[in-house]
Amino acid sequence: MMITATIEGHKMSELQLKDLYDGFRNPEVIKGFAKLIEKEAKKLPHPINIMEVCGGHTHSIMKFGLLQLLPNNINFIHGPGCPVCIMPKERIDHAYILAELEDTILVTLGDMIKVPGSRGSLQDARAKGADVRFIYSPLDTLKIAEENLEKKIIFFAIGFETTTPMTTALIDIVLKRQVKNIFFHINHVTVPEVMVELIDSRDEHVDSYNNRIDAFLGPSHVSVITGSKIYEKFPKEYNRPVVVAGFEPVDVMEAILMIVKQFNEGRCELEIEYKRLVTHDGNLKAQALIENYFEKASLFKWRGLGNVPESGYKLRPQFADIDAERVYADILPCEEIEDHKLCICGDILRGMAKPDECTIFGTACKPQTPLGSCMVSSEGACAAYYKYGNLLK
């Protein structure tokens, strides 16, 4: 199929979508990598646990069944990198309350609308009459605002470093064009800080600093923006190799081989598998936009993990006029809502427990009624175990 991308009215060159993935799903190449990994893995000094930080990788690993191609001494720990799954109830409640306001349209991205907070999901709010819309690109918010001048449009911004620049691009236009009816509720989070948290934090259940993560698979699209440089400290300070990898099955398999080779050769490095777009420095223009409008919030709460220092963004104080959290401060609750007491998502994310070891797994906690972050979307470890059960390795 032909895709014509239009950016601010400028038509870009046409390309075949097939060109982008052809080859990276070739069965023979996948099988070839499986053989190489098997051969190399025999030499591994000890079994290794690789955390794929990003939900997109979890999705690829599940969708393509890659675990079944790996020898028993390579395990995966599914990380917290799904912006929808980690959204705490408090912030979903904010969205819910804002959506219920008169003459207000709450706008957000795709599958955010199905995740339940303590009052229900945005889908439920919509069923009750709230105007909740999902968009494909943050810039689509401009059109909604133009068509509804008498209403307030609140953009509930979510996502990791990948989607953050899109939000700041929208902010940039809103301020330059003096659009008066768009407000922002910012929930952007960052990858390296939560990786540190997983390595460093004390596990409350076992009262120790345990985790079983030996190496990380870093998401390529995050590094397209940030560069690979954000992971430099992990091999150096934490003794954990990182390979920045793409999302196609061939990418993931190649990255696994690179990690195994590091262990076999006694190396501990930051490597890039996704060389087709990732550089050391990343997209400097996007980084400048983020820097211009956002600063780090001292704490951001992650569903299943709790408060993680410096892991989220907020608007700089000079943009308070468009910051929904400040504009609506008097109606947005700030009390903490505890995660379910029996939920062990924190342990699962550290690799200390498997989903089926949780007492509420599949009983009180199911994909239709998720209690913890790992059950919220198809990218979470618990949801995958629930769905694929006995077909998983």
Add this chain to the structure above:
Amino acid sequence: MNKQITLAMGNGGEENNELISKIFYKAFKNDILEKSEDAAVIHDGELAFSTDSFTVSPLFFPGGDIGKLAICGTCNDLAMMGAKPKYLTCSVIIEEGFSIRELEKIVRSMKKELESNGAIVVSGDTKVVPRGSVDKIFINTTGIGEIQKKGISSNSISKDDVILVSRDLGRHGATIFAAREGIELSSSLESDCASLTYQVQALIEVGVKITALRDATRGGVSAVLNEWAKQSNICIEVEEDSIPVSEEVYGICEILGFEAVNLANEGTFVLAIKKEDEQKALNILQTFENSSNAVKIADVSDEYIGKVILLSSYGTKRFLDTPTGELLPRIC
């Protein structure tokens, strides 16, 4: 279940099934209804009887419109029970302010589609409601068809059957997504919207041993296969590489994070037929333009009863689930 109706409850998947069984089946419970077929078989197995309501945005889309859809939908449900559509009713609810010209256009395409099915509308009803009470126009059609071959049922598929699909998957769903506001895609994609009566008649005429047929509308082929696996207590093993998907549909799925097997079709059906008749059935289907790329996609086994498994060409497998929730684009 939720206290309010959500869009997910109309997705043709799990929430939809829950709504139907907990509210409607509970109240209307009877033997015919509980067979849960595309059309009810009544009158000593002589007649098939089915109803369907239609709402689509946009009303006119590449490859069809709501009128064509309303006739194809009900006629196809009848055809899936081996019946030839004969008599239809047509009931419309129209929003105040709707254009008469558009209404005429819709009715014209209904007429054309009726003719190609050899069926007639024998009763109807019209309601006009204040602006905002419905979205432009809703159409309901109900149809009766004469059963040409008795005993077609999705409750009796066995290991002696193979599973075929009549054409490439997901065209209608992908076309509607691409045509909706907010996503600027230029593509030559058209909906598969079409009547299936003649394909089914042709299969019956040459004596293909048909076990079950189902048109893969909402919820797509994965919903059909999962329903069959449960209704017939079997495991369906799908060869992933054999699933026919066009370039365009595959592209839209890649961009939005969908799978073609979950997307709606409006002129594509799934067949369970006896193994020995596989080639015979394919030969017949391939003589029709709409099913020229008909192909076998799956075998039946007893490995995981009630489940559908997808086998990859590099030796891995996974469950293919009934779609859940509203179809929403994935964020990453």
